Amino acid sequence: xxxxxxxxxxxxxxxxxxxxxxxxxxxxxxxxxxxxxxxxxxxxxxxxxxxxxxxxxxxxxxxxxxxxxxxxxxxxxxxxxxxxxxxxxxxxxxxxxxxxxxxxxxxxxxxxxxxxxxxxxxxxxxxxxxxxxxxxxxxxxxxxxxxxxxxxxxxxxxxxxxxxxxxxxxxxxxxxxxxxxxxxxxxxxxxxxxxxxxxxxxxxxxxxxxxxxxxxxxxxxxxxxxxxxxxxxxxxxxxxxxxxxxxxxxxxxxxxxxxxxxxxxxxxxxxxxxxxxxxxxxxxxxxxxxxxxxxxxxxxxxxxxxxxxxxxxxxxxxxxxxxxxxxxxxxxxxxxxxxxxxxxxxxxxxxxx
Amino acid sequence: xxxxxxxxxxxxxxxxxxxxxxxxxxxxxxxxxxxxxxxxxxxxxxxxxxxxxxxxxxxxxxxxxxxxxxxxxxxxxxxxxxxxxxxxxxxxxxxxxxxxxxxxxxxxxxxxxxxxxxxxxxxxxxxxxxxxxxxxxxxxxxxxxxxxxxxxxxxxxxxxxxxxxxxxxxxxxxxxxxxxxxxxxxxxxxxxxxxxxxxxxxxxxxxxxxxxxxxxxxxxxxxxxxxxxxxxxxxxxxxxxxxxxxxxxxxxxxxxxxxxxxxxxxxx
Numbered sequence: 180x181x182x183x184x185x186x187x188x189x190x191x192x193x194x195x196x197x198x199x200x201x202x203x204x205x206x207x208x209x210x211x212x213x214x215x216x217x218x219x220x221x222x223x224x225x226x227x228x229x230x231x232x233x234x235x236x237x238x239x240x241x242x243x244x245x246x247x248x249x250x251x252x253x254x255x256x257x258x259x260x261x262x263x264x265x266x267x268x269x270x271x272x273x274x275x276x277x278x279x280x281x282x283x284x285x286x287x288x289x290x291x292x293x294x295x296x297x298x299x300x301x302x303x304x305x306x307x308x309x310x311x312x313x314x315x316x317x318x319x320x321x322x323x324x325x326x327x328x329x330x331x332x333x334x335x336x337x338x339x340x341x342x343x344x345x346x347x348x349x350x351x352x353x354x355x356x357x358x359x360x361x362x363x364x365x366x367x368x369x370x371x372x373x374x375x376x377x378x379x380x381x382x383x384x385x386x387x388x389x390x391x392x393x394x395x396x397x398x399x400x401x402x403x404x405x406x407x408x409x410x411x412x413x414x415x416x417x418x419x420x421x422x423x424x425x426x427x428x429x430x431x432x433x434x435x436x437x438x439x440x441x442x443x444x445x446x447x448x449x450x451x452x453x454x455x456x457x458x459x460x461x462x463x464x465x466x467x468x469x470x471x472x473x474x475x476x477x478x479x480x481x482x483x484x485x486x487x488x489x490x491x492x493x494x495x496x497x498x499x500x501x502x503x504x505x506x507x508x509x510x511x512x513x514x515x516x517x518x519x520x521x522x523x524x525x526x527x528x529x530x531x532x
Numbered sequence: 533x534x535x536x537x538x539x540x541x542x543x544x545x546x547x548x549x550x551x552x553x554x555x556x557x558x559x560x561x562x563x564x565x566x567x568x569x570x571x572x573x574x575x576x577x578x579x580x581x582x583x584x585x586x587x588x589x590x591x592x593x594x595x596x597x598x599x600x601x602x603x604x605x606x607x608x609x610x611x612x613x614x615x616x617x618x619x620x621x622x623x624x625x626x627x628x629x630x631x632x633x634x635x636x637x638x639x640x641x642x643x644x645x646x647x648x649x650x651x652x653x654x655x656x657x658x659x660x661x662x663x664x665x666x667x668x669x670x671x672x673x674x675x676x677x678x679x680x681x682x683x684x685x686x687x688x689x690x691x692x693x694x695x696x697x698x699x700x701x702x703x704x705x706x707x708x709x710x711x712x713x714x715x716x717x718x719x720x721x722x723x724x725x726x727x728x729x730x731x732x733x734x735x736x737x738x739x740x741x742x743x744x745x746x747x748x749x750x751x752x753x754x755x756x757x758x759x760x761x762x763x764x765x766x767x768x769x770x771x772x773x774x775x776x777x778x779x780x781x782x783x784x785x786x787x788x789x790x791x792x793x794x795x796x797x798x799x800x
Binding site: 255 | 536539552623626629630631632
């Protein structure tokens with residue numbers, strides 16, 4: 180089997196009642212047959228190999244969770260084909276459940292009132308895990324994270340981070356070939372995020388588990404994913420490795436300029452006028468070129484330059500001739516700005532693909 | 533292996549029950565208040581007629597029946613419709629659907645343990661107290677075994693009805709009204725609130741024709757009329773229960789299968 184997950188031209192439509200406004204409208208709605216079709220997922224195709232960690236990205240409401248729910252078999256696609264582990268998930272949901280693990284960041288599959296270890300024992304019986312596999316898995320867990328001290332703690336008394344950690348371990352417990360993680364690091368602090376990323380990476384490596392991860396946190400993407408799939412408004416925008424994406428945007432570099440000695444002490448208006456003056460200076464000489472201007476948190480003026488159009492040094496020289504520059508910093512474009520650029524402008528991306 | 537999985541679900545619900553010990557006491561307290569109310573209500577009803585018996589039931593018979601019915605309610609009612617409605621609304625149902633056990637079995641075995649505990653904690657003490665106060669009004673014989681079997685099937689029938697009604701929540705996405713309606717219909721037609729003996733002729737016939745009486749009336753009959761029932765009659769009553777249980781479970785399963793498709797779990 181070459182691929183663990185195959186999606187071919189998958190569509191998912193929802194029928195939603197057109198609601199009317201006001202009290203009168205509510206009564207109308209009781210008898211209304213006025214439905215509209217919402218296309219949550221539109222012609223999505225992808226193939227995922229065993230052992231891959233795929234980052235599935237997109238803005239809120241892009242159709243990520245819907246796709247995941249179709250892959251797990253909870254939702255049936257309106258059109259198209261989905262094969263997971265060689266089976267059609269929605270037709271074999273219960274059987275498919277044995278071969279997948281899921282974590283929905285906002286919900287817990289653990290027994291709320293019971294100590295963690297009881298939840299693990301229950302899952303052991305529910306998934307029919309053998310004593311030896313169960314023991315080995317716990318030994319592996321204990322070597323990766325400090326989970327032992329959480330065993331006797333009821334889930335409802337756990338912090339969000341501890342709960343998420345436990346939920347991820349629970350999803351991997353029956354050693355499924357595929358694990359779906361829907362926003363696993365949502366709402367966690369920096370150190371917990373790092374812990375969870377390391378854990379996911381280690382489990383993926385140790386067990387060769389395929390991981391499908393949705394997230395809004397670019398840190399997750401940078402730390403975990405070799406490949407990313409981007410979706411927006413139900414349509415797939417990008418499916419390739421991260422390096423490729425960065426190299427496409429690699430011609431972009433950010434020039435940060437400090438125009439005042441202490442820009443952090445400037446007021447909001449003053450900062451804006453500084454940025455405007457930089458903008459006018461750059462534009463008067465390079466009117467036909469594209470730039471993106473913005474302010475950094477510390478009050479530096481940031482200019483995003485496409486070096487295939489104009490060299491960064493040239494721009495800097497020009498600025499320096501016209502105004503006083505206290506300090507200069509160069510930055511490679513981050514994954515975060517790449518993704519932001521993609522969301523903002525899907526057209527460019529089609530060229531990248 | 534499957535048996536082990538079901539066992540795990542029963543275990544989980546037993547442990548869950550134990551975690552909320554306080555809830556069991558509150559339940560008991562609520563039950564006592566209910567009993568005080570119906571005691572006075574029926575006292576007034578019997579005081580208003582000249583006969584010592586109404587429809588062949590003395591005041592004592594009626595009280596014994598209603599006390600046991602309310603005790604049976606505490607272990608049979610699992611508030612499954614609420615549970616299903618809540619998990620549909622919150623979208624938590626996804627996690628239950630993604631267990632390698634079909635949803636109906638997941639729910640059934642998930643409430644079984646709690647029911648079992650409630651049986652031990654509330655029904656058995658109530659039974660003993662009734663026996664002591666009435667100086668052994670309940671016949672102690674093979675009818676007790678019949679009661680246990682009948683209570684089990686009654687529980688399954690109750691579950692099947694709840695599961696069916698809970699499935700309707702997939703369409704309505706609201707629970708309150710549906711559940712209230714279900715509770716009124718089931719508790720009334722099953723003879724949990726008023727003994728079926730008090731029903732007027734036609735209504736009683738209709739009630740005996742429906743499955744609900746098999747939840748409360750049938751098991752309780754084994755306790756209150758234990759002496760009079762012959763073996764043959766007892767087995768016929770059990771057989772009717774089994775038939776209803778099977779039919780309703782199948783209907784519930786088919787309805788669920790058809791309805792699964794409408795699941796549009798919250799969140800995008």
